[in-house]
Amino acid sequence: MTITHATGYAIKDPKDYFNFELTKYELEPLEDNRVTVAVECCGVCGSDHHTISGGWGPWETKFVVTGHEVIGKVVEIGSKVTEFKIGQRVGVGAQVGSCGECKSCKGPNEQYCRQPVHGYNTLWYDNHEHQGGYSTHVRAQERFVFPIPDALESTDAASMLCGGLTVFSPLVRNGAGPGKKVGVVGLGGLGHYAVLFGNALGAEVTVFSRSDAKKEDALKMGAKRFIATSKGFEKDLQFEFDLIIVTASSSKLPLDELLSTLDVEKKLVFVGMPEEGLSNITSQTLSGNAAALASSHLGNKQEVEKMLKLAVEKNVKPWVNILPMKEAAKAIKAVEDNTVRYRSVLLQDINA
Amino acid sequence: MTITHATGYAIKDPKDYFNFELTKYELEPLEDNRVTVAVECCGVCGSDHHTISGGWGPWETKFVVTGHEVIGKVVEIGSKVTEFKIGQRVGVGAQVGSCGECKSCKGPNEQYCRQPVHGYNTLWYDNHEHQGGYSTHVRAQERFVFPIPDALESTDAASMLCGGLTVFSPLVRNGAGPGKKVGVVGLGGLGHYAVLFGNALGAEVTVFSRSDAKKEDALKMGAKRFIATSKGFEKDLQFEFDLIIVTASSSKLPLDELLSTLDVEKKLVFVGMPEEGLSNITSQTLSGNAAALASSHLGNKQEVEKMLKLAVEKNVKPWVNILPMKEAAKAIKAVEDNTVRYRSVLLQDINA
Incomplete structure (x- = not known):
C-alpha cells in the first residue's frame, strides 16, 4: 500500500520561524523513478535558517518543512528503480530531482540542472510541493538517493550529504x-x-x-x-x-x-x-x-560516493551535536547565534 | 656608442594630464639581457589615461612618458641577447621585465611575475626609472621583446601588443x-x-x-x-x-x-x-x-607569437586611427570621451 502522507515539523510563517508545528501533509506521487525514505535522522543546515526566516525571499510552498541532510531506510521504490531495495539504509541531500535531459544532467553535473528540485520549499515538475527531512518521510529521484557505507554512523553521515x-x-x-x-x-x-x-x-x-x-x-x-x-x-x-x-x-x-x-x-x-x-x-x-x-553548488552522485568512501578510509568524523527532532527550534537558534560546534543532527521522534 | 638618453612626450603633473611636454631623460642601463628599441609608432591604451590622470593612484616615477604598445627597430642589444639583431623590427608591450626566478616566471607565466617591471611609470630592480613609448627609445628585457612578422603593418601590430x-x-x-x-x-x-x-x-x-x-x-x-x-x-x-x-x-x-x-x-x-x-x-x-x-593580465611570450601568427594567417586587421605623436593629447582626449574607433596609434615625429 502506497504511503500517501508524511508528518513533519513545519514553519507556517516566516515571521514566526522558531515555531515548528507538527503537521501532516500529502506526499508528492512516488512515480516510477522515485524512492520513499523513512527518516532516521536529519542534519540542520544554515540554508534551513535562511529559508524559514524568509532571508532568501518568499517561499514557493504554502508552509516549509526544512531538512536536506537525511539518513533513513528505503520503504518504497518506484517501478523503474534498480539501485535500491526495501530496507536499505540510504541518504538524501539538498536536491531530490533534476530534468535528466539538459547538458548539465548529462555532464554529469546534475546539481547544475536547469530545473532542479531542491530538498524542500520547492515544486516538482507537476507542481506538487516537496518538503524536507524534519519529518517522517521524504521522496527523491533514484539519482539523488545515496547508499551509505555500513562503517558510517547515520548521525555522522547525515550532514555530509549537504555540508x-x-x-x-x-x-x-x-x-x-x-x-x-x-x-x-x-x-x-x-x-x-x-x-x-x-x-x-x-x-x-x-x-x-x-x-x-x-x-x-x-x-x-x-x-x-x-x-x-x-x-x-x-x-x-x-x-x-x-x-x-x-x-x-x-x-x-x-x-x-x-x-x-x-x-x-x-x-x-x-x-x-x-x-x-x-x-x-x-x-x-x-x-x-x-x-x-x-x-559551487553541492556535487554530483559520483562525488557523494567518493566522499563517503574517503570518510570510511580516513575515518573522517564530523563534530556533531545530536538532538531529538522536536528540538529543531533550539538547533535553528544555535545556527542563528553561530554557536553550533559544528553541526546539529536531529533524531527521529515523531510517532506517526 | 651606448645610447644614454631618450626624448619623449611627458606628463609632469596628474592634474594637467593633457599637457605633454617634449622632455629629454636618462635611459636605464642596457644590461646584458636588454634590448634598446628606436620607436617607430606606439598605440594609445586606456591605461595611459588612467595613469597620467592619477586615477590608478600616485606615480612611481617623477614624471610619466606613457606608451606600452611599441613597434620599432632594434638599435642596441645587451651582451647576452641572442634572439635579436640590430635593425630587426620588433615590438614591446606593457611589461619590460620580470625577475626570471619565481614560479610564475618559470610557468611560463612571466606576466604574473611577483616583481614585474611595467611599460612605464615603473622602477627597475636597481630603482632606475622606466618610461614608455611616446618617445624615441625604450629598453626591455629580451623576453619582453617580440619579433614582428613581415606581413603585419607596424601600425596594425602596435596595439596588438597590449590591447x-x-x-x-x-x-x-x-x-x-x-x-x-x-x-x-x-x-x-x-x-x-x-x-x-x-x-x-x-x-x-x-x-x-x-x-x-x-x-x-x-x-x-x-x-x-x-x-x-x-x-x-x-x-x-x-x-x-x-x-x-x-x-x-x-x-x-x-x-x-x-x-x-x-x-x-x-x-x-x-x-x-x-x-x-x-x-x-x-x-x-x-x-x-x-x-x-x-x-587576466596580458599574456606570455608564446601567446604573443601565436597571436601575431594568427593575425597573419587570418588577416586580422585592427581598426586604428593614426596620428603624429605630437597629437598624443588628442588621442588621450578621445579615450576619455570614449570616441576612439577603436584604437589610436601615434607615429614617431621627434627629431632628437
Whole structure:
C-alpha cells in the first residue's frame, strides 16, 4: 500500500520561524523513478535558517518543512528503480530531482540542472510541493538517493550529504591533494568539513577566521595553520594558495585580500550564501594573479560516493551535536547565534 | 656608442594630464639581457589615461612618458641577447621585465611575475626609472621583446601588443575556438580585439553593449550577434556561453546577469580596469552554474607569437586611427570621451 502522507515539523510563517508545528501533509506521487525514505535522522543546515526566516525571499510552498541532510531506510521504490531495495539504509541531500535531459544532467553535473528540485520549499515538475527531512518521510529521484557505507554512523553521515558535499566537490574539482595548499575561510559547519576533507585528501589546510577563538578546534580537525584575518594578514601570503574555500556566510569578508593570496589562475570558491551581494573586490587584485572568484553548488552522485568512501578510509568524523527532532527550534537558534560546534543532527521522534 | 638618453612626450603633473611636454631623460642601463628599441609608432591604451590622470593612484616615477604598445627597430642589444639583431623590427608591450626566478616566471607565466617591471611609470630592480613609448627609445628585457612578422603593418601590430594580447590570452587559455560561444562585453579597443581574435580563432562571438550604437561595427568585425543590455536581457541566455570577456572599464556593469549566462564552471574574465571596486555580484548567481569571475593580465611570450601568427594567417586587421605623436593629447582626449574607433596609434615625429 502506497504511503500517501508524511508528518513533519513545519514553519507556517516566516515571521514566526522558531515555531515548528507538527503537521501532516500529502506526499508528492512516488512515480516510477522515485524512492520513499523513512527518516532516521536529519542534519540542520544554515540554508534551513535562511529559508524559514524568509532571508532568501518568499517561499514557493504554502508552509516549509526544512531538512536536506537525511539518513533513513528505503520503504518504497518506484517501478523503474534498480539501485535500491526495501530496507536499505540510504541518504538524501539538498536536491531530490533534476530534468535528466539538459547538458548539465548529462555532464554529469546534475546539481547544475536547469530545473532542479531542491530538498524542500520547492515544486516538482507537476507542481506538487516537496518538503524536507524534519519529518517522517521524504521522496527523491533514484539519482539523488545515496547508499551509505555500513562503517558510517547515520548521525555522522547525515550532514555530509549537504555540508560535506558542498566543500568536497570544489576540493576535488580543484585538485586538493598532496602538495597542495588549501585555505578555508570561516570555521562553521561547512568550514569544519572543508578542514576534515581537505586534510583527508592530503592537502595542507590553513584556516582563516576573524579571531583566534576557534584555533584549537581547527588544529584538532587537522589544519596545519590558523590565521586571524587582522589588517594586513595577506602581505606574507602572496601567491601562496592553490585553492581557497570561503564557507563564511557574510558579505563583509576581506575578499580582495584573500584573492591576492592565490597562486596564478587559482580559484577562491565561495560556498557561503550571504543574503546580500558580494563586494570588496577590485579587478586590479584579480588581474595580479589571474585569480577567480567562483562558487559551487553541492556535487554530483559520483562525488557523494567518493566522499563517503574517503570518510570510511580516513575515518573522517564530523563534530556533531545530536538532538531529538522536536528540538529543531533550539538547533535553528544555535545556527542563528553561530554557536553550533559544528553541526546539529536531529533524531527521529515523531510517532506517526 | 651606448645610447644614454631618450626624448619623449611627458606628463609632469596628474592634474594637467593633457599637457605633454617634449622632455629629454636618462635611459636605464642596457644590461646584458636588454634590448634598446628606436620607436617607430606606439598605440594609445586606456591605461595611459588612467595613469597620467592619477586615477590608478600616485606615480612611481617623477614624471610619466606613457606608451606600452611599441613597434620599432632594434638599435642596441645587451651582451647576452641572442634572439635579436640590430635593425630587426620588433615590438614591446606593457611589461619590460620580470625577475626570471619565481614560479610564475618559470610557468611560463612571466606576466604574473611577483616583481614585474611595467611599460612605464615603473622602477627597475636597481630603482632606475622606466618610461614608455611616446618617445624615441625604450629598453626591455629580451623576453619582453617580440619579433614582428613581415606581413603585419607596424601600425596594425602596435596595439596588438597590449590591447590584442590582453584579450587573446584569456581567449586561448579558456578554449575559445570552433563550437564555442564567446560573449564580449563592451566594444572599445579591447572589445574590438576580442571580436576580431575570437572570430579568427573560430568561436561564435556575441557582443554585449549598452545601446545599439556599435551594432553595425560589431557585425563587420565578425560578431554573429549583438545584444543591448537592457533590463532582462539574460533571461533567454541561461547556460549559453563558454566564456565571457568583459572589456568595459566600468564598475556598474550587470555582472550578476552576465554571470548567469555562462555554462557550468565557465569564466567571466574581467579585463577592464575600473578605478572603483566591482559589485553587483551575488553568491546565489555564482552557485547556480558554478560561474567564476576572473581576470587576466596580458599574456606570455608564446601567446604573443601565436597571436601575431594568427593575425597573419587570418588577416586580422585592427581598426586604428593614426596620428603624429605630437597629437598624443588628442588621442588621450578621445579615450576619455570614449570616441576612439577603436584604437589610436601615434607615429614617431621627434627629431632628437
